[in-house]
Amino acid sequence: MILIPVRTKLIKKGDDLTSVILSSLRKNGLKLKDKDILLIASKVASIAEGRTVKLKDVTASLKAKEIAKEVDLDEKQVELILMHAEKIYGKVHKALLTLKNGFLIANAGIDKSNCKPDEVVLWPSNPQDSAEKIRKEIFKRTKKRVGIVIVDSRTAPLRWGTIGLALGFSGFHPIKDYRFKKDIFGNTFQITLQNLIDDLACAAHLLMGEAKEKTPIVLARDVPVKFSSKINVNSVFIPPDKCLYMKVLNENFKQASSLSS
Amino acid sequence: MILIPVRTKLIKKGDDLTSVILSSLRKNGLKLKDKDILLIASKVASIAEGRTVKLKDVTASLKAKEIAKEVDLDEKQVELILMHAEKIYGKVHKALLTLKNGFLIANAGIDKSNCKPDEVVLWPSNPQDSAEKIRKEIFKRTKKRVGIVIVDSRTAPLRWGTIGLALGFSGFHPIKDYRFKKDIFGNTFQITLQNLIDDLACAAHLLMGEAKEKTPIVLARDVPVKFSSKINVNSVFIPPDKCLYMKVLNENFKQASSLSS
Numbered sequence: 118m119i120l121i122p123v124r125t126k127l128i129k130k131g132d133d134l135t136s137v138i139l140s141s142l143r144k145n146g147l148k149l150k151d152k153d154i155l156l157i158a159s160k161v162a163s164i165a166e167g168r169t170v171k172l173k174d175v176t177a178s179l180k181a182k183e184i185a186k187e188v189d190l191d192e193k194q195v196e197l198i199l200m201h202a203e204k205i206y207g208k209v210h211k212a213l214l215t216l217k218n219g220f221l222i223a224n225a226g227i228d229k230s231n232c233k234p235d236e237v238v239l240w241p242s243n244p245q246d247s248a249e250k251i252r253k254e255i256f257k258r259t260k261k262r263v264g265i266v267i268v269d270s271r272t273a274p275l276r277w278g279t280i281g282l283a284l285g286f287s288g289f290h291p292i293k294d295y296r297f298k299k300d301i302f303g304n305t306f307q308i309t310l311q312n313l314i315d316d317l318a319c320a321a322h323l324l325m326g327e328a329k330e331k332t333p334i335v336l337a338r339d340v341p342v343k344f345s346s347k348i349n350v351n352s353v354f355i356p357p358d359k360c361l362y363m364k365v366l367n368e369n370f371k372q373a374s375s376l377s378s
Numbered sequence: 379m380i381l382i383p384v385r386t387k388l389i390k391k392g393d394d395l396t397s398v399i400l401s402s403l404r405k406n407g408l409k410l411k412d413k414d415i416l417l418i419a420s421k422v423a424s425i426a427e428g429r430t431v432k433l434k435d436v437t438a439s440l441k442a443k444e445i446a447k448e449v450d451l452d453e454k455q456v457e458l459i460l461m462h463a464e465k466i467y468g469k470v471h472k473a474l475l476t477l478k479n480g481f482l483i484a485n486a487g488i489d490k491s492n493c494k495p496d497e498v499v500l501w502p503s504n505p506q507d508s509a510e511k512i513r514k515e516i517f518k519r520t521k522k523r524v525g526i527v528i529v530d531s532r533t534a535p536l537r538w539g540t541i542g543l544a545l546g547f548s549g550f551h552p553i554k555d556y557r558f559k560k561d562i563f564g565n566t567f568q569i570t571l572q573n574l575i576d577d578l579a580c581a582a583h584l585l586m587g588e589a590k591e592k593t594p595i596v597l598a599r600d601v602p603v604k605f606s607s608k609i610n611v612n613s614v615f616i617p618p619d620k621c622l623y624m625k626v627l628n629e630n631f632k633q634a635s636s637l638s639s
Binding site for chain 1: 380388467468469475480481490533534535536537538540541542553556559560561563565568570572573574577578580583584585587589592601602614615618620622623625626
């Protein structure tokens with residue numbers, strides 16, 4: 118498996134991301150092949166889609182001000198987090214633990230880095246659609262059948278730092294199902310699934326960096342996934358009542374409700 | 379960045395893992411270079427170190443029997459989980475959410491796949507030491523300065539399937555610190571760290587597979603990390619009071635105590 122970071126120009130609102138990707142590949146001397154996977158930083162997908170908010174247009178509520186003081190975040194950013202989060206589970210310095218579009222993520226995915234100093238960036242409005250559109254557009258223009266992943270970062274329990282997360286994807290199966298298959302000793306797997314899409318998002322995240330690397334695209338080649346244009350997009354979300362973490366977190370939901378209402 | 383899965387023989391108790399790695403690289407036509415990183419499935423490190431338990435040697439307590447029935451796991455396996463977990467936070471079908479060696483992990487890392495049907499596999503007793511020893515032994519035998527990662531799998535909140543996790547590592551810095559650096563627009567990062575080691579473990583996990591692939595070693599080349607033989611091994615663990623997830627989970631600790639006592 119090969120992963121190649123692709124440098125791009127600075128991406129602006131209204132840019133056609135497919136054009137940027139294809140011209141950046143050319144400038145980096147790369148030629149797209151069938152079954153390549155293009156991983157795209159969610160930040161640039163958001164910016165191209167115009168998903169930025171000017172902080173001067175936001176009025177912080179009393180509640181946002183209180184939380185902002187407690188966690189040491191900009192009060193207008195907190196107001197936006199309160200507006201965009203479906204639930205808030207807790208908070209630490211600089212971060213609220215939120216539920217957003219089915220993801221458990223810090224600050225509803227709203228971020229202040231790599232955008233103009235007076236702005237924040239929201240997630241793409243529908244990262245799944247963004248991935249799907251780019252895949253189809255690339256096929257239209259190049260006739261190559263590729264996979265697309267929109268990559269954001271998240272943190273994990275008890276570990277410092279961010280790892281990758283697949284916000285949206287298109288063109289291949291995100292999960293490898295081992296259930297009812299045999300292991301080396303002939304034992305039958307009962308519950309094992311492998312999350313290929315988040316593993317791959319992490320691999321790309323390692324190369325994208327978080328600062329001014331300007332490599333928001335990663336080309337991945339020879340990735341052991343099954344390509345298909347018809348994918349159940351929800352197959353990567355575990356229902357909360359089956360999730361090892363959410364069962365415990367949801368017991369604290371009374372507190373969450375009182376925070377987010 | 380290139381990642382190459384390396385097929386090995388079936389690894390048995392008492393095998394010298396360094397010898398297995400070096401001979402498997404040779405058989406796969408691969409030559410080790412300085413700054414290569416070798417990622418090793420924790421399962422084979424455990425097996426080589428003899429960290430398996432025969433289930434017939436375990437007696438399940440009443441409590442283990444009750445939990446086993448509730449979550450549909452082998453009662454002797456549950457007994458071992460109760461013995462090895464430092465805390466138990468909750469449970470779902472087939473899994474307990476446990477704290478083990480500073481990791482939040484399912485079933486205290488105790489697993490029944492890819493071992494003899496009447497056995498379970500524990501984590502290596504000290505994965506950090508295992509990584510360190512293999513790195514030094516490889517340098518002794520080949521004079522190559524490589525990095526080592528012991529890779530296990532974990533699940534993440536609200537996502538199906540397993541992703542990679544670095545249980546132990548040696549030879550390079552696991553975290554990239556962006557604090558006080560500037561982004562593209564000159565904004566200064568205040569809290570951003572990137573967890574390179576877990577990102578890399580995920581990349582390798584994607585290639586190792588979970589069943590009978592028999593590729594428990596992955597050779598990674600051109601990985602953008604800083605090599606050093608002197609690493610603070612604890613630098614990847616966030617203290618629970620600073621962890622976005624643990625603050626909420628610890629509020630449920632009363633229940634956890636009553637479960638694990």
